Amino acid sequence: MxxxxxxxxxxxxxxxxxxxxxxxxxxxxxxxxxxxxxxxxxxxxxxxxxxxxxxxxxxxxxxxxxxxxxxxxxxxxxxxxxxxxxxxxxxxxxxxxxxxxxxNIPNLPAEDVPDGADEHGNEKVREWGTPRNFDFFIRDHVALGEGLGLMDFAAAARISGARFVALKGGLARLERALGAFMLDLQTNEHGFTEISPPLLVRSEALYGTGQLPKFAEDLFRTTSEHSLIPTSEVSLTNLVRETILAESDLPMRMTAHTPCFRAEAGSAGRDVRGMIRQHQFYKVELVSVTTPENSSEEHEYMVHCAEEVLKRLDLPFRTMLLCTGDMGFQARKTWDIEVWLPSQNTCREISSCSNCGDFQARRMDARYRPAGDRKTRFVHTLNGSGLAVGRTLVAVMENYQNADGTIAVPPCLVPYMGGMTRIG
RNA sequence: GGUGACGUGGCCGAGCGGCUGAAGGCGGCGGUUUGCUAAACCGUUAUACGCUGUCAAGGCGUAUCGAGGGUUCGAAUCCCUCCGUCACCGCCA
Incomplete structure (x- = not known):
């Protein structure tokens, strides 16, 4: 607003x-x-x-x-x-x-956001890691998962239709391990408070973060007045709605590991194969509420918190500054992190970190009182994925695959896998 | 899901349909007194918007007693709907 x-x-x-x-x-x-x-x-x-x-x-x-x-x-x-x-x-x-x-008017782009019509206008900010050289014919995550009998799209389709999957055994465990690993990193080392938020929210909350009124078709609505969250950004950010915070409460850093539900109404035909684009996926979300003066610095901090996950997993990635044409409705500036996927011979988005300025705060009526001041001001809100678990699972599978179709467990995940070092 | 009670300022808590934006208390802030602390005393202490003013200080006004409607010359007070809280019962992870 x-x-x-x-x-x-x-x-x-x-x-x-x-x-x-x-x-x-x-x-x-x-x-x-x-x-x-x-x-x-x-x-x-x-x-x-x-x-x-x-x-x-x-x-x-x-x-x-x-x-x-x-x-x-x-x-x-x-x-x-x-x-x-x-x-x-x-x-x-x-x-x-x-x-x-x-x-229905989106946030205005920040000064340092490049102009551009679509993703081709995005600018690479930095890259990290080197794609591994495979001396065998590489499989994509679908071939790997189905080959191991641990990823069942057909069964999920009979239950729920397209864009669902059932993971089994080691892969189900890997998904859980990734979520726990990310959550531990963000809470123990990066100062985010773990939240277990509502997954069903009212339209007021969705309006607050900007999903409504414009993007209703992207949401799953229940027969009650609730919608399933498309991201826990909605729940976490709205935690401060209609409140006046003390400046000493800021920055308020929150994280949650939740399922996300997306109707993908406009994506027919895109990423139809595999787990890249599902109606349901897990994500560890990062949300910061801060002052206008500190939001840019906080934004940088959040991207690094997200990048750190990929560094620990030793997955190559690049960080992109989105141009005006590729930014989301709520954002005034966004960095996307894209992870290397060998099967696609390219990088795919695995995190999106946005500074929303006071755009969401105005919609939510979320304010703070500067120390020693009488007047209240709107807070700045930021959100970022830290990371999308489903896509991280894909990246781990493809980057850590062995010639025999098994998957090595990244060292930092071994403790989360009960000591297991290989899947399959 | 059923029955009952209830939602007033940062908190607690008054409030006959008519100078009530709202008594009183606590807390907060400023001050007086004070060797320090404590205590006492005095003052002050909501938000949003509009008009005015140098988008200042200030002044005037409107709205807000969970939210939205209604009745009335006039509503915190009466009526309706919704949201929420509490208690008990039923059902249930």
Missing amino acids: HDVKLIRDDPQAFDDALARRGLKPAAKRIVELDILIRAAMTAKQAAENRRNQASKAIGLAKARKDESEAARLMEEVESAKYDLAQLPETEAAASAELEEILA
């Missing part, structure tokens, strides 16, 4: 920022509505003031038993109410239109 005052003060800057995202100008109508709303509000408040003054006087007149004065004042109230008749509707209609417009 955007600050109307900022748009009012510099409509051109707002439209320029939208243009960087490839969006049409919107400031003109916003400013018109803002003027309309404020005029109606001022007139309404004046009429309400008349009404309130007269009503108070009626009480006093009745106390004096001055019925004629009371009757005269009641007419005064009637007249004020007549003036009041249309104003609230005018204001409400304009406010609704303004809110509708604002709710």
Whole structure:
């Protein structure tokens, strides 16, 4: 959500920022509505003031038993109410239109985000590790998993349809090990507090983080008013909704290991094979709530917390700065981390770390009070995957495969695998 | 799911339909007194928005007593719906 005052003060800057995202100008109508709303509000408040003054006087007149004065004042109230008749509707209609417009406008890109139409405009920031040289014919994770009899897409499809999988034995254990490993790293070494949040959330929460109203078709909705979380960013970030935090509480760093559910409505035909794009997957999420002054620094910190997982797993990756055209709705700046997948001979996204500025905070009404200050300010919120467990499982399988189709367990995971060093 | 009770400011807790944005207390902040601490005393202590003002200080106003509607000249107080909390019962991991 955007600050109307900022748009009012510099409509051109707002439209320029939208243009960087490839969006049409919107400031003109916003400013018109803002003027309309404020005029109606001022007139309404004046009429309400008349009404309130007269009503108070009626009480006093009745106390004096001055019925004629009371009757005269009641007419005064009637007249004020007549003036009041249309104003609230005018204001409400304009406010609704303004809110509708604002709710659907994405966050403005930060200054240092490169312009670009799509992922081709992204910039490589750094890379780490060297892809392994295989002296045998490499398999992708599907061939490996099915070959071992530990990954069953067919059975999952009979139960749930496409884009589901059932992992068995060593692979199920590997998935659990990865989640536990990531969670331990982020909590023990990086200062994030482990949270076990709700997986079903109300639309208010989804609106707060920006999934609604625009991206309803990406969500699984239940028959109640709940939706399944597409990411625990929703639950974790909304933990501070409608609160005023003390500056000393910041940064507030939270992490959770949860399933994520995505309808993938617009992805028909993409990544149809394997575990890359599923309706359900586990993810360890990182969320930071911080001050405007510290959010950029915190953003850097979070990417490094995510990258550290891949370093410990010794998986090659590169970190990309997303261009304006590839960023999500809520983000003002995003780094993606892409892990090396031998079977695809390329890197695939395994983490996305975004600074949302005060965009979500405004939607959630999440504020903090600077130390020694009376006025509250909106917090800045950041989120990042630390990491997507399903895709990490794929990366481990493919990068650690042996010639015989078995999979070596990365050393840092061995303790989490009960000492097992090889799967299959 | 059933029955009953209840949602008031940072917290506790008053509140006959009419100067109640809301008594009182605690806590917080500022000050006086003080060798230090404690105590006592005085003052102060919500948020959002609009108008005004140099988008300052300040002033005026509107709204907010879980949320949204309604009744009324006037609602924290009456009615309805929703959300939530507590207690007991039923069912259940």
